[in-house]
Structures are given as C-alpha cells and as structure tokens.
Amino acid sequence: MPVYFFWGADEFRMKKAVKTLCDRNLDADWSSFNYEKIPPEQSDAVMQGLNQAMTPPFGMGKRVVWLADTSVCQRCSAALLAELERTLPNIPDSSILLFTSGNKPDGRLKSTKLLKKHADIREFATIPPWKIEQIEHQVYQVAKDVGLQLTPAAASLLAEAIGADTRRLYNELEKLKTYWVEPKVALPPDAVTDLVATSTQSSLQLAAALRQGQTDRALTLITELLERNEPALRIVATLVGQFRTWLWVKLMTDSGERDTRTIAQAADVGNPKRIYFLQKEIRNVSLPQLKSALKLLLALEYELKRGAPETVTLHTKVMQLADCFRPI
Template sequence: MIILLTGDDTTLIEQKIQYILKKNNLKKYSKTDQLKEAYFKCLTQSLIDSVTATVLQVSPKDLKLNTSSIAKLQRSQNLLFIVCENFDGRTKLGQALKPYLLSEFTLPSNWSLGEIKQAIDYYAEQFGLNLSYEVKNYLLLALNNNFPLLRSGLETLALLSLSPSLELTKEIIPSVHATAIDLKEMILRRRREEISTYVTKLKAFTNEQAILASLSTQFTILMQTAIGSSQNLNDSAIAKLAEIKNPKRLYFLRKELTQISIEQLIWLNQQIKDTQFQLRYHTCDLSARLMLMCCW
C-alpha cells in the first residue's frame, strides 16, 4: 500500500505516519532513502510480522519510480510511505502517484507573521494558556516558522503555569532569531573555534534546520542591504528591498558591511542553502559547515 506525504513540516509528517501505524496495529517502521530497498521491503513478506511499514525519504529529483510497479506496491499488504518535499503532479509519474497523495504538510513562509500569530493563538487555546501581549509579541518574533518548537514549548509552559511570565517564557522557549544573530557575529568575525560548542548548546532546544533558516534570514537581510547600498538607493528603498520594517536598523547593518563584500555575502548565502539541502537529504556535520563559512 502506497501513502504519499509531501511538504517540509517534518513534525506533522511524523505525526501522520504514527497515526496510520497505530490504525494498522504497527509500532515501528524502517527508514531508507534508497528506492530499490523500499520497493523490495514493500513487496517482501516478513517472517516476523504479518505487515511491515517502510518510510522512503526521497528528494523530488530522485523520485524515479517506474509507473508500472505502482499497482504492485499498492496491492501489497505492507505500508510504503513516500515522503517527498514536493512532486510535480503534471508528469506521468505525478499523475500515477496523485491518487495516493494523503496530504501536504508545508510550513508557512519565513516571517509570515499572520500565520505565526494564528499558530500561537491555536496552541495557547489547545493547552489552556492565557498569554499576555508581551509574551505573544516575544513568541511572534522569537521562532520564525518553527512550529514544532512553538508547540512543544507551549506544552511545557502549560505544565508550569497557565499564565506564564515573559521571563519564564524566554527560559523555556529561547529565541532562535537571537541565536542566529550570535552565529552571524561568529561567522563575520571568523570566531570559528566558538562555533562547535555554541551549536551543541543550540541543538538542545531546537533543530539544525531551524538554526539554518534563521541564519539564512540574517545573511539575506545583510546581502540585500549591501546590494541596495551599492546601487545608491535611499534608506526607504533599501529597507523595502531587505524587508526591514524599521529603517533605523540600517545604521547597524552598514557597520557590519564594512568588513565584508557583496560577493562574499553571496557566497555565504549559497553555503547556507547548500547546507540546508545536505541536512535534508544526506548526513552533514552542521558545526563543520558553519566553521567553513568563517573562511569567506
């Protein structure tokens, strides 16, 4: 049986997989990124379990399933979850897999404040929390679109207090945005010896993709500010280009730009994107990649 799950919200995808496993009286699954291995497991009868489950984590470009084999996989009693960030439903393979698309689990775009506010209100109501304006405002800017961390953090807060103070909230849900600023500073000042210890500390309360997403936002703003300044745009135009709400922030960004060129910022942003891709589809040492970025 084929179940296609798409999107980049890995937490919701995992929850859906666990829900389906429970419905089928299964407690575990095997995971692979190899198409042939997943195909073999789905079509092979287990000697131990009557039904097995396999999760195939695959990138869109590597999803090259033979359309003639789809019917065989669907007839199997074993479960085959195909997890892919996205797929093109217009292709022959896309059309063949479309009937098995269970749901799309896509995170809101970076800094979509309206959607983040809705999520805060939704989870607060779910856990019976009475959040003050200052706590909501902090959460709105602290986590970007890291909904898994938001949900788990609010769930922990609810166990401690149903009307948490700002101080308690900051202790339980540290600001990923703030950590990215610290990492950006380390990279700009080439303090590579501090990165490994700092990343280990960050990973205690957030995931690697969230760290990179926030770091990407910081360096994108810096790069766009540099591009706008090089074209002699006025402050309002630069702020609009870099999506900065308060143009006064440009004063501090320009101070940072005195130590790095546009070309170097473009290189750094590409390194961040490459690292995000490697973490999504392969194994990658985040600390090592960040230390490499200090060599701009």
C-alpha cells in the same frame, strides 16, 4: 479523500499529523487488524500498499495503510505508474492510503502529477530561522493546539528561544500550560523568561556580530553553537539567508527604491514593516561588503559539503567574514 501524501523535513509535525489521521480513522479495538506501516526497504512496497488499500477493513473503523519514506515521487517505473493509475481513483472510502516522504515531490514526474490529482498533499517544511514572522505565527498555532493563550511579548520570546524546533515548542508549551492556572488569561512574558531556557547564542546573533566586525564575539558564538551540537550546515544556512536578506535590502535601497512593500517582496521578507529595522541594521554597511560576505559564505557551504573539518573551517571563515566589516 482516501489518499494522502505528507512530505517535508519537519518529522515531528509530520508524525503528529500521521497520528491524528490514524486516530480519526482507526477503531481502537480493531486497529491491530486494520493498520499497516510498510517500510521503504520492503520489496514491492508500493504495490503491497496499493493491494492492502483495496482490501476491505476487518470489523469496525477504516483500514489505514502507510507507505513510509516512499520514493514514488522521485522515481517511478512504467509498470508502477500503470498500477497507480489503475488503483488510486478506485481506493474505497473504507481505506486510507498514506504516502510520506522527507523529499519534495518532483513535479515533472507523472506519478507526482497523478498524486496531485487524487491525493491530499500536505507540506511539513522546517521554517528557516531567519523568517521570524513565520516562526511567531507557528508559535501562535501550536499554542492554540495545546489550548494556551499567549501575549505578543510571550510569543516573541518563545520564537526567539526555540526557533523552528517544533518538537521543543510543543514540549515547552505543554509545560507552560501545566504551570499557568488561568487558562482564560493570556500567558505573560515573565512566565516564558522563568520557565523556558533561552540560549543567548544563536546563528542570527552570530550574523549580527559578523556584520559589526566583532571577530572575538563571533568566534565565541560559533564555538558555543558547535558545543551545543548545532549542525554546521544549519548555521551556514541561517547566515546565508540573513546576509542575502541584507544584500537585497541594501541593493534596493541604494538603487533608490523607497516602497517598503517592493523591497520586502524582493528580499522575501513577509512583513514590510520589518524593512525599516533591516535598513537601520545595514546603514553603515556597504554593498560590496555584503557581496563579499555572501561569496565567502557560499564558499564555506561548498567546503563543508565536500567534507572539510567543521570546527577549523568555520573558525577560519568567521574571521574572514568579520574582517569584511571591520572599520578601516
């Protein structure tokens, strides 16, 4: 298929996919003639891209036309839609037309429906920090890409240390591959502990401290997270996700549900076996406490998005959140 649409917030993975696509289709000796990246600020960018894609390549290899940061799936004029309808089905096999965007395509638009019909659409979304199983699965995938075997314990340590940061994950795995001289033997956890800087401060640890009513520890963690330049809204997103998961697990458990698969589905937990540990975490927490915490977190997110000062606002809300769970 000569048309591709890549989208998502994980720019690093997307750029690697773009490079792979170019390397596979461009002839190195003729790439300067057959490769063109068209930025979004260029006038009539999509029209130019369509015209270029219809032009035969010069010399060997294929022609690659990249429409970067396109908004064609967020807004599309009638004239542009008509041109897309005319051109996309007729892109020659000697060309590759690539659209990329950080935004999710609007499924209601005719341009999106058209691309779904004629393009290979790939998502490069950042995995939420609380989805541990998905992060560990990504660790295994990237390790396979770089040619490194991991023990389950090593993969778990990497997931905890790096989270969903794919750029750092690739860098750390390449470093571990250079260090590990036995490629046929799975990398042990000791190597990860010795070579990968593992931060003891994470947003998930902050969530645990808040759930336990540990105000001092929570304030220390939020300060250290901010000092490491962790974006405030990302911290809040992790907390919202974790407390929402706890809330659903508590709600389903208190309602008498015993099937872990049903609870996992309601709480959006990929591995039903994890429900036991989540239930254990919130055994001494009440449903009203979790509801109050989530309400405070959503208020915090609203204030930050309206431009409230990050440090003061976070510290204030952290104290209020920890107070929700303080033993009476």
